[in-house]
Amino acid sequence: MSDKAQEDYNAKSDEELMEFYQMGNDLAFEILFHRHSGRVFGFLSKRLTKKKDADDLLQDVFLKLHRSKHLYNNTLPFSPWLFSITRSVLLDSVKKKQLEDPTEPANFDLLQV
Numbered sequence: 001m002s003d004k005a006q007e008d009y010n011a012k013s014d015e016e017l018m019e020f021y022q023m024g025n026d027l028a029f030e031i032l033f034h035r036h037s038g039r040v041f042g043f044l045s046k047r048l049t050k051k052k053d054a055d056d057l058l059q060d061v062f063l064k065l066h067r068s069k070h071l072y073n074n075t076l077p078f079s080p081w082l083f084s085i086t087r088s089v090l091l092d093s094v095k096k097k098q099l100e101d102p103t104e105p106a107n108f109d110l111l112q113v
Contacts, residue, residue: 006031014078022069033062036079040086047090060089 009017009031020028040061045054064085072081 015074015076018069018072018078019074022072022074029066032065032078036082037062040082043083043086044090053093057089057093060093061086064089 006027009020009027012020012028012031014032014035017028017032021032037058041054041058044057044061045051048054048057061082065082068085072078
């Protein structure tokens with residue numbers, strides 16, 4: 001894709017980019033990832049003790065976004081939808097760790113948004 005096309009996509013709103021991504025445009029996903037991965041990583045790393053866990057969950061968030069892209073309604077703001085996915089992935093991770101090691105108490109207090 002040309003630099004001009006990428007500039008055009010960079011000027012699009014998140015909601016427009018999600019609409020393009022729902023139609024199969026991978027560049028739209030790349031731009032969304034670039035725009036939001038830092039904030040998602042920051043959210044996760046503040047709530048987890050290991051950077052590696054935050055890195056892993058960052059990938060899980062965007063994988064879940066990919067799998068759920070057909071559910072997104074582009075008349076609603078993108079960012080809250082993305083962070084509801086992020087919170088869900090984080091909660092699932094905490095629950096899974098609790099099941100793996102039931103002697104360690106879950107710290108659900110960290111999950112307040």
